Amino acid sequence: MGHQDVKFYQTGTFTVGNRLLPPEQRSVQSEIERTNSLNCGHRACQGCGEALGARYAIDAAMRATNNQLVAVNATGCLEVFSTPYPETSWQIPWIHSLFGNAAAVATGVAAAAKVRARKAGQQLPEVRVIAQGGDGGTTDIGFGCLSGMFERNDDVLYICYDNQAYMNTGVQRSSATPPAARTATTMPVGEHPGNDWGQGKNVPLIAMAHGIPYVATASVSDLRDLEYKVKKAMSMRGARYIHIFVPCPLGWGSASHDTIKLARLAKETGLFPVFEAEYGEVTNVSKIRQKQPVEAYLRLQRRFAHLFGKKPQVELIARFQAMADQNIHKFGLLGNDKAVVGFPDSEHK
Amino acid sequence: MLKQCEGSHAVAEAVALSRPEVICAYPISPQTHIVEGLGEMVKAGDIKNCEYINVESEFAAMSVAIGSSAAGARTYTATASQGLLFMVEAVYNASGLGLPIVMTVANRAIGAPINIWNDHSDSMSQRDCGWIQIFAETNQEAADLHIQAFKLAEELSLPVMVCMDGFILTHAYERVDIPTQEQVDKFLPPYSPRQVLDPAAPVSIGAMVGPEAFSEVRYLAHAKQMQALELIPKIASEFQEIFGRDSGGLVRPYMLEDAETVVIALGSVLGTIKDTIDEMRADGISIGVLGINSFRPFPVSAIRRALSHAKRIVVLEKSLAVGIGGIVATDVRMALDGLDKRIYTVVAGLGGRNITRSSLHRVFRMAMHDQLEALHFLDLEWSIVNKELDRERTTRRSGPIAENILRDLGQTKSNVG
Ligand SMILES: Cc1ncc(C[n+]2csc(CCOP(=O)(O)OP(=O)(O)O)c2C)c(N)n1
Ligand code: SF4
Ligand SMILES: [Mg+2]
Numbered sequence: 001m002g003h004q005d006v007k008f009y010q011t012g013t014f015t016v017g018n019r020l021l022p023p024e025q026r027s028v029q030s031e032i033e034r035t036n037s038l039n040c041g042h043r044a045c046q047g048c049g050e051a052l053g054a055r056y057a058i059d060a061a062m063r064a065t066n067n068q069l070v071a072v073n074a075t076g077c078l079e080v081f082s083t084p085y086p087e088t089s090w091q092i093p094w095i096h097s098l099f100g101n102a103a104a105v106a107t108g109v110a111a112a113a114k115v116r117a118r119k120a121g122q123q124l125p126e127v128r129v130i131a132q133g134g135d136g137g138t139t140d141i142g143f144g145c146l147s148g149m150f151e152r153n154d155d156v157l158y159i160c161y162d163n164q165a166y167m168n169t170g171v172q173r174s175s176a177t178p179p180a181a182r183t184a185t186t187m188p189v190g191e192h193p194g195n196d197w198g199q200g201k202n203v204p205l206i207a208m209a210h211g212i213p214y215v216a217t218a219s220v221s222d223l224r225d226l227e228y229k230v231k232k233a234m235s236m237r238g239a240r241y242i243h244i245f246v247p248c249p250l251g252w253g254s255a256s257h258d259t260i261k262l263a264r265l266a267k268e269t270g271l272f273p274v275f276e277a278e279y280g281e282v283t284n285v286s287k288i289r290q291k292q293p294v295e296a297y298l299r300l301q302r303r304f305a306h307l308f309g310k311k312p313q314v315e316l317i318a319r320f321q322a323m324a325d326q327n328i329h330k331f332g333l334l335g336n337d338k339a340v341v342g343f344p345d346s347e348h349k
Numbered sequence: 350m351l352k353q354c355e356g357s358h359a360v361a362e363a364v365a366l367s368r369p370e371v372i373c374a375y376p377i378s379p380q381t382h383i384v385e386g387l388g389e390m391v392k393a394g395d396i397k398n399c400e401y402i403n404v405e406s407e408f409a410a411m412s413v414a415i416g417s418s419a420a421g422a423r424t425y426t427a428t429a430s431q432g433l434l435f436m437v438e439a440v441y442n443a444s445g446l447g448l449p450i451v452m453t454v455a456n457r458a459i460g461a462p463i464n465i466w467n468d469h470s471d472s473m474s475q476r477d478c479g480w481i482q483i484f485a486e487t488n489q490e491a492a493d494l495h496i497q498a499f500k501l502a503e504e505l506s507l508p509v510m511v512c513m514d515g516f517i518l519t520h521a522y523e524r525v526d527i528p529t530q531e532q533v534d535k536f537l538p539p540y541s542p543r544q545v546l547d548p549a550a551p552v553s554i555g556a557m558v559g560p561e562a563f564s565e566v567r568y569l570a571h572a573k574q575m576q577a578l579e580l581i582p583k584i585a586s587e588f589q590e591i592f593g594r595d596s597g598g599l600v601r602p603y604m605l606e607d608a609e610t611v612v613i614a615l616g617s618v619l620g621t622i623k624d625t626i627d628e629m630r631a632d633g634i635s636i637g638v639l640g641i642n643s644f645r646p647f648p649v650s651a652i653r654r655a656l657s658h659a660k661r662i663v664v665l666e667k668s669l670a671v672g673i674g675g676i677v678a679t680d681v682r683m684a685l686d687g688l689d690k691r692i693y694t695v696v697a698g699l700g701g702r703n704i705t706r707s708s709l710h711r712v713f714r715m716a717m718h719d720q721l722e723a724l725h726f727l728d729l730e731w732s733i734v735n736k737e738l739d740r741e742r743t744t745r746r747s748g749p750i751a752e753n754i755l756r757d758l759g760q761t762k763s764n765v766g
Binding site for chain 1: 370371373398399400402403404405406408409412413414415416417418419420421422424438439442446546547548550551552553554555556557558559561562
């Protein structure tokens with residue numbers, strides 16, 4: 001079937017229909033042959049951003065690798081909701097070992113694939129490996145293994161699904177939890193309600209500091225961008241990292257139907273910069289289309305409810321705004337600005 | 350080929366001959382020489398088609414091993430002591446998933462106080478982890494057991510820990526017969542996994558299992574170890590056919606027929622015990638020894654059979670179950686359930702303390718005359734113990750034990766000197 005040539009204004013919008021696009025620009029999700037790697041029947045909550053993110057990412061990776069993919073999963077919501085005994089939602093070879101070792105297990109799978117390829121007289125292994133985990137499994141308990149995998153430049157794409165807390169155990173704070181957020185271990189009580197300010201870890205930047213070939217952030221609100229990044233990552237060898245922003249209705253106290261909206265607002269406020277980096281240097285950022293105030297994002301989530309109410313905490317909201325503005329400056333998220341963060345590395349790995 | 354070499358070197362050669370495909374290494378004494386040797390062999394191309402990965406921790410070592418084994422590669426790693434403890438979560442995971450990884454444990458004490466010398470505390474701490482645990486008596490046996498371990502692991506789809514005494518074996522130069530590649534290839538077929546991560550036939554490994562089937566999964570782990578009780582002797586006899594050597598098996602009796610007193614032990618100390626027994630036999634004393642080669646699975650029937658004539662048993666072990674006494678002894682007791690025999694536990698050689706023949710003569714004789722306490726600590730220096738106990742009784746802020754004791758020792762020494 002032929003396709004209709006599209007005018008420029010159509011591809012630049014969010015509304016453009018797939019059937020209007022040339023096939024190479026259509027999303028993997030829109031195709032009949034998509035692999036449904038994470039199939040229906042899993043037990044995720046309604047509106048779960050992590051389920052969506054995993055589905056998008058793994059289907060895209062399957063397409064990019066001609067279905068020669070193995071996934072290693074850290075313990076967490078994604079693992080639990082996808083494999084309730086005796087069922088599995090995974091249509092791909094998949095292994096769950098522990099909470100904190102997904103990156104290392106993936107290194108092992110990649111090593112085995114390498115040996116297999118060498119024995120078959122191939123230069124590079126056909127079978128590719130993805131490790132995936134939540135923010136807790138990535139930025140906290142799995143961080144040692146992750147950093148080791150990066151440093152050795154093992155042939156693994158690690159995907160972090162960041163919902164900003166330990167959701168599977170009932171919404172506790174992780175090092176990816178934003179300040180002021182209510183979690184089960186940072187309750188909105190006392191003089192400094194919610195999560196403390198001035199803490200937390202920026203793992204995409206730390207990944208870049210390892211000088212690995214590819215680091216990107218992505219969001220479930222931008223399917224095409226997410227798929228593009230996964231595809232690009234799979235076209236490269238060595239250690240790669242994609243950090244995907246995945247709202248969690250249960251943990252955030254947001255409406256199930258607001259998952260995509262929240263993800264978009266996180267990007268449009270500047271709170272979650274969406275960018276790409278190669279060998280430590282930012283190569284591309286998704287510009288903010290229409291800058292939104294942080295309040296628009298915060299208000300939709302009960303985890304920040306204590307900032308509003310009868311006596312809004314204007315100071316704290318302003319502090320959030322300052323955080324967003326700092327990101328906008330650091331990553332050059334507006335207009336023709338350029339990113340000012342990065343770890344230039346003259347000698348590529 | 351006969352070689353005068355270090356135990357670690359012999360093990361590295363045996364592992365190399367077993368054609369490993371992935372080796373992960375993280376250094377800890379006294380395991381280091383094994384993985385150093387293997388690293389060199391991979392780099393030099395002496396081991397073909399093998400990935401050697403320098404990982405960032407033991408936890409990562411076992412995790413990488415889990416990944417490569419699940420992806421169908423023959424996988425090896427080695428550790429000891431603190432390293433074994435550092436990887437524990439992954440150790441249980443490997444056996445729970447049924448992955449035939451082979452790991453050397455170069456047995457070493459566990460701190461605090463930190464101590465690099467030999468005892469069996471490390472592997473004993475993992476006695477319930479679901480791995481098969483076999484102990485080597487000599488460097489020859491250590492080398493042989495590694496070749497057998499791959500076969501055993503892969504036939505059962507279970508991981509195997511080969512335990513060898515740190516320093517005493519790993520660093521000792523002995524004559525070892527290193528087999529030929531042809532022999533090993535004849536004995537050990539290429540790895541054919543029961544489960545594998547393969548895009549051509551996708552499976553999910555490591556799914557969550559709730560109360561509805563968890564007991565069954567655990568029982569199956571036990572059932573596999575029971576199968577190992579049959580398989581271990583079978584593999585040992587296959588090994589003997591090809592290599593012409595008696596290595597491995599479940600238990601190893603020495604001077605057992607008619608022995609009234611039987612000593613039970615594991616690992617290299619069996620050599621010293623046998624020498625002692627030779628001397629006692631020369632004096633007309635009815636004594637023998639039973640070496641336990643397979644600690645997990647614990648060969649209950651074989652032990653019961655071997656000890657049927659014994660009147661009393663002395664379990665000499667390099668480990669201590671703090672708060673109760675022996676670890677091996679407890680298992681031996683269970684094996685002898687319902688039989689009327691005295692069982693003595695002798696805790697010996699902790700943290701590398703020498704186990705001398707003269708001390709062994711003394712405790713064995715005490716046991717023969719039923720004058721030994723049920724739980725005896727070989728060559729315990731009571732003056733040190735009492736001094737510290739006394740200090741703790743009289744001084745609230747009595748300070749760190751290790752430092753106190755070292756100071757006491759220094760005083761004793763200077764008193765003497
Ligand atoms: C060693 C270990 N510690 C703690 C846990 C308990 N645990 C399981 S999942 C989980 C939270 C996972 O959080 P995250 O990685 O952010 O994934 P999410 O569930 O949010 O997707 C925790 C704490 C565990 N399984 N293993
Ligand atoms: S708790 Fe959050 S991450 Fe977990 S399944 Fe529900 S929505 Fe998804
Ligand atoms: Mg999370």
